[in-house]
Amino acid sequence: MVVVRLVNVTKVFRTGVVGVKDINLTVNHKEFMALLGPSGSGKSTTLYLIAGIYRPSSGKIFFDDRDVTNVPPKDRNIGLVFQNWALYPHMRVYDNIAFPLRIKRLPENEIRKKVLETARMLRIEKLLNRYPWQLSGGQQQRVAIARALVKEPDVLLLDEPLSNLDAQLRISVRAELKRLQKKLGITTIYVTHDQAEALAMADRIAVINNGRIIQIGAPEQVYTKPATVFVGGFLGNPPMNFVEGEIIEDKGKLYIVIAGQKIISPTHYEPIVRRRGLRKVIVGFRPEDTMILPECRDRNECVKGMVYAVEPMGREYIVVADLGGELVKAIVPRTLVLTDDQEICLCPSLAKIVLFDPKTEKSLESLAAEKD
Amino acid sequence: MTKTNLFSKIKNFIHSDAFIFLLPAIILIIVFYLIPIVVSVYMSFTPLKNWNIARYIHEFVGFENYWRFLYMVTHDPTVRPIFITTVVFILITLAINVLGGLGLAIATFFMGEREASSTQLLWLLPRMTPIAVYSMIWYYFFHGSEIGTLNSILMSLGIIHNPIDWGQSIIPWGPWMIIIFVNGLVGVSYGMIVFTSAISNIPKELVIAARVDGASNWSITKNILIPLLKWHIVYVTTWQMLSLLTTYDHIFLLVEWGLVNRYYGTTWALYIYNMAFTAAEKDLGLAAATGVILVIVGAILGLLALKILGFEKMVKEPRGDI
The missing domain is CATH 2.40.50.140 (Nucleic acid-binding proteins)
Known part of the structure; x- marks a missing residue:
């Protein structure tokens, strides 16, 4: 059971730029929450705050009742997938997926078991001996997700993981990712600027603009009852x-x-x-x-x-x-x-x-x- | 047929835009590289002495200068130290340059921005300081009398009671230590700059991903940064090795000012310079032959280093998606 809770979180960067302001957000256990907003809206900042890569300037972040505001990323047990996937180019797929476990100094036979299990789940078990540059975009993306999942994280954080894929593939991976999330039942926070992605996958959507959360709700609700002109204009193709x-x-x-x-x-x-x-x-x-x-x-x-x-x-x-x-x-x-x-x-x-x-x-x- | 073909090709090249574009570089290479090499090789086959060109230029002695070089290396007790010094100097200074540069680049990577740039500036100072000034600083630092900074520090701390002549009395490690220290300090900044710019090209997500997985600074360095810097390390090592093989400016001043021992403070490149320009009897034919051998050794070492370190693989390895 992991509930992610942000209470009055504000992030002001050293340059004086306000990343996010007064964010209040609760992501329930097993929930798929999409953070939706245009570029520069603060959605990735919010994700990095949850990951612990950024420290909030004020406010608190909780994983269940545990205050993780000042806990470093490694002690939060999160899996993180980046837009560019961030695979280590000098490591084979196997070693990429094994990396988080090797850092934890697990015995090699246990690592092997877990890597194979995760690879099978994402249907990349035949690619384990390849290097990232020998994979297609869709395969690299699976490897990145496998690396995030192999350590059995409490929270899965995805930063625009589909935007480097071509349009056709994006739509097919969308359904797959949604199914995988439901099957594993991991609390998932998904950052995207693509309203169709958010509507298609998320249990709830938090619409962010100018560093503030404008509306949180189920896709249907956000779509039919936009709280502001911005939300109505941002969701839907063509928009409202x-x-x-x-x-x-x-x-x-x-x-x-x-x-x-x-x-x-x-x-x-x-x-x-x-x-x-x-x-x-x-x-x-x-x-x-x-x-x-x-x-x-x-x-x-x-x-x-x-x-x-x-x-x-x-x-x-x-x-x-x-x-x-x-x-x-x-x-x-x-x-x-x-x-x-x-x-x-x-x-x-x-x-x-x-x-x-x-x-x-x-x-x-x-x-x-x-x-x- | 082929001859006229080649001729017309050259003619075409001379009339092309590419030729005009390349002309300055071609002239520079011919004047400062090809002609000196040809002249050196030619000189090495003459008994040229004391710049008496008119007298010796048409005399031809074959490989005699090369045999004399070989005889000297094997029989002259004053020449052996020079070659041992060259080997020790290159190996240790190279290690300091490459590892120091790598260490500094990685350390500054983990530092805050302000600390990083001031650290890097500090290490660039030796490179920015004029050679004579920089050598002067270390001349006084290692000076053998009580005016030497090192001696006066150690004496005031009570560690030693009489000044030590570092570069002349502790043979061979005294002079070696000094020339390695002085050159090592200059060379570190080169590796540091190459590695720093290489690290800044590594996507920051790779490091963040590892951090999230719980990797320590050391683990990030060992598992991610160093493997991704492999080709830069090959390049810096090769480049620094060749430049150390031919460097003599700082060493020349330190020897000339009497700070370090003449035999255990002289490297091959300086030895050639002295033979041709400062010796009482300037044996230019022998100096040229020694120089030619140095160039050959440099070329072989360079190719060998690239081979051992896998330069070929770097060139052949497909980069990017297939």
Whole structure:
């Protein structure tokens, strides 16, 4: 049982650069946690803090109830996999995997047993006599994971381990890694800038930006209920659409005016909009939750727009529409025939719309949660 | 047919851009390398003495100078020490240069940035100091009278009561120690710089990974840094060996100033210099023959070192993905 807990962790580098600020994060036993963020957001810094390679400037790190804040990396029993895999180029695969055990001075026959066992698990037992430069990227990556797993770590830390692989391989390794993690049941923290990777593999995702954790939640939750405009824009391909809207009241009902057109405000947002007396909002809606109709007639959740471009993606089309000067995207079935500059009707699914406060860029739900 | 072919090839080369680009280097090599070698080899077959070129230049004595060299080495009791000194000097100084440079590069790798750069600067000082000034410092340090720093320190500590003439009285290790010390200190910085830049090219993740696995500094050094520096060690060893074989500037001053014994403080390269330029009777033919042999020995040693240390493997080994 290992639960990794970061409490108010801040890291300021000697140069004065703030790596991460006030990080609070709990990774449960056997959990696969993804740290997701753009480059320079502090996600790798967080990982290195957990590994003990960096010492926090303030705050504490716990493995279960044990305070490891000042414990050196070697005494934390962690396995670490790097983006470039960091295999020792002068050692054969066998010796690479055996290295952590040799440092621990285990007897050679026990080392042999463990190396073979781990190699078999990762299906690299035929490569043990090769040097790293004789392996493909995917094989090197397996060796790196084997080296991290061979010492049976309490926590597995992965720093963008798939980003040096080509796109095809990345997708196949993704599923394999996820299965392996579930099978071994090791608490795993996985750093990535690839939102698809995080969504596909993680039990929970912590979205990091500018050294702060913005949202922690299950993939589904982070995807459908982004806490900020940033999260909505970072997850999804294509990402969430954002348009400015103005709140008006008409005969006791709330409406949002987008590009001069009125749509009905989602009912679940009514109480908070009224309570805060918001006049302006940012309306977020996902391309796949947006329907396109040839004309609007009298539907009160739709707005008129113009076809700007159509991108055929094979399985579906992405329609880029001009909505009063702003471009938004919608995913439509291939059966829909559209031409450029054609007038169309865009209908975001009301239930799935997310409203954000334009000042803080936070979603109204998360603002409401903050108050309570 | 082939002759005109070759001729037109040369002509083409002279008219090409590559020729203009290489011209300065070609001129330098011809003037400062090829011509001196040809002249030296030619001189070694003449009885040239005291720079009396007009008289001896057309006399040709065959291999006589080489036989004289061989006879001297085997029979002249003043020449033997010079060759023993050369061997001891090169072996020990080389070990100090390579191991010291390696040790310093690795030590500074584990230090903080500021400590590392000041340590390295300190060790570069001997290389930056003019030869005469640097030799002067150690001349006074090892001086045989009570003005010598070493003597006065030992005397004030009460370890010795009379000054010791380090370079003249303790034969042969006194002069050997001094010339090895003075040259070793200069040479360390070369290895240090090569190894430091090589270490900085090792991906830092390799070291972090080993650290996470619990490797100590010594274990990281032994298992990761040194194996990855193998080719740099080969290079520095070969390079330093050849430069020690031909160096004489510091030693020349130390011998000239009387700090070290003339026989056990002179190396082969200095011996040639003295024979040609400072001896009462300047036996240039013999000096040239001795020099030619030195060049041959250097070439053989260089190739041998590369062979033993596996330079071939370095060149042939495929690097990167196949």
